[in-house]
Amino acid sequence: MAETWIWDGASFAKLVLATNPPALNFPNLAYDAKRRQVVLVLGGEIGTNTWTWNGTNWTVITPPVSPSLRDRTTAAYDKRRERVVLFGGTKYGVGNLNDTWEWDGATWQEIQPATRPSAREGHTMVFDEARTELLMFGGRFEPGTWIWDGTNWVDRAPMNSPSRRGYHGMAYDPLRQHIVVFGGEAEPNSIFVSDTWEWNGSNWIQSFPANSPQNRHGQTAVFDPHTQSVLLAGGSDDVNRYHDVWFLNGNNWVQAGTNFIVTTTNDFGPGSMREAILNANTNGGRDTIRFNIPGAGVQTIRPQSPLPAISEPVTIDGYTQPGASPNTSSNQINATLLIELDGSFLSVTQEIPGLNFVAGSQGST
Template identity: 40%
Template sequence: MRQRGLEREEIRSTQKGMRLHAYSGLVVGLCILGLIALLTACGDPPPAVSQGKATPRVTTPRATAMATPTSNAYSTPAFIEDGAGPASRAVPQFAYDKRHEGLVLFGGKSFTGYLQDTWTWDGHAWTQRHPAASPKPILGASMAYDDATGLVVLFGGSLIGGNQATNETWIWDGTTWVQENPPTSPPPRMNASIAYDAAIGQLVLFGGFATGANSPLNDTWTWDGTTWTQHPGMAPSARMNASMAYDAATHTVVLFGGDDMGAPIPLLTDTWTWDGTAWTQEHPSPSPEVRFTNNGTLYGAYPIQTSMVLDEATQQVTLTLAGSDNPGKQNIQVSWTWDGKNWRQQSLQHLPEQDMCLFYSVAQRTVYAFATSITMTAFNDSLWQWKGHNWQPPTV
């Protein structure tokens, strides 16, 4: 929820007078509820807590039988200690580098401003990198691993101040960042969705928010390692922060939800698949719920652009929505898996984190979440491990 608040702060600076007062009030109200929820349930931990060098254990592929979702008590997260890992931050850009078997994290936002540092995590420890060149400090860039080239690609993002997006393309080669100069590029944007389409061997970029036009986008682009190519035709409606991942079982890219910046509730719940040529809307039943309800079940469980991932060990797409629980004013995480036709709820947990940014580690054969909780004065980052039916702290 805090991530959505940060992104909206950047976007609202370019949209004065264009948003309804009722909608603005709702967004602020939801953010306040999330902060109260965290403080009530978890207290106010210091910025640097304990345990940043977690050694995950290889997971066993889960059985085909689906567990009955249950509400779990709070678990203790594996906090990233600032002295042993990246300083606490929200909304960093990151992607798993298969070639070098480690997570690559770039930038983000602290309470004092935008960050421009690069870190890698090998499953055991964090290492700060000192590249010869780096992208500018940005927020909301799209970042993914390009399996065809063995490089991490970063595109777009909002520059400091939030009133100007970029359309720069950068690659991480394991040692430094290199700016690409493709002959064709998508227009500038932030918060676009990106995923590697293994069926066509290219990255797929969809939507985002155009700061120049003050509106979300619904264009589709692919990256072949040299240039960007636009794909016109029917597509999901304009949105930013849609969750997107490749489904190896169906050889399609799956897109869920997003934010269309509408009022009073802008969150979407539709599911689409990309077959390398065209988008098709799916009609699963049931579908993940991201809007708050009147019966007290959920109160704002939000998708973000990195909340979906392919679990390569089980060949299933996993989606986790995070928000707050209305009755107990607690944070809530609801996890689902996609079987090619329908979503199945796997877990409903009460964890202190408000954002769950997912990635799959080839080295550990495990899905992890880089998660962020928020107090009035600090961000607290932690790592979680997906156990097939719920999230747990990584095994040390």
């Protein structure tokens, strides 16, 4: 499908654009931090153009040099060297590849390392910020945890490792300084799995969450700065195509829940803040309370009695109120906040500190 979707920290929204890249098979995205744009890398037999996304529009680039046609490849941004690195994939009529390419913002350059991993497909790469190195893992069904140093690939050969697999989800968690791997298509017998592993810089350690997404492959994993957690989206098995979203909340996976919209400053009734909290408490998953209260300026909610205790994971996102905007400066506060929660109508004898979080609400923001 030739569609573009944006995740805002609470839900996906489809964008209506004048130009989209064509429908691709197993495309790959990498964020180029130096040039502040997303690079769309290949994906099928439709050409070797490179597309970039600036947050508003897609632009097609025809560089003088490009990798050959392929899909099922992987690419990631090497923050230390300020290059997007691509490795391997599948070329129709040829098979799997093990070539290495780098994108400098204008063209692709093939690198000829003396040591390189075997040809593979369905592998993943992420930049390990804690150790300032680019890590590649997996591939259907190729072994190894590999580091790209800009000249050569180095096999880390850890003592422990997930089973050989491809089409898994992998993301770097900067808060915990670990790389997280979930699921994929694994040996033996090409089974779909739902295990969770973390790379600490020298070894893979399996974790055992109380809850996990279903067995799957082809999912996407990224770190979501809005929720401060690793996000896992989509994937499929032999029967199902999953459209769900999960967050790794510490050592547990929490499924994203429902958006509850506050549309009035009234204390009770449909569209109230009170009703949104009650609904989030009774709904499964990690819900989001959003705001769409009519009127200009600051909207003030004044509870007449204590609001319900928050007992389930929930994000209360005041930036969703029309006209609000988050902070964009590193040295000053320039956010625009248009939702005010005012407890002045509550009796001082009630000693209400504000929003009350109780057991079960871990992960609320």
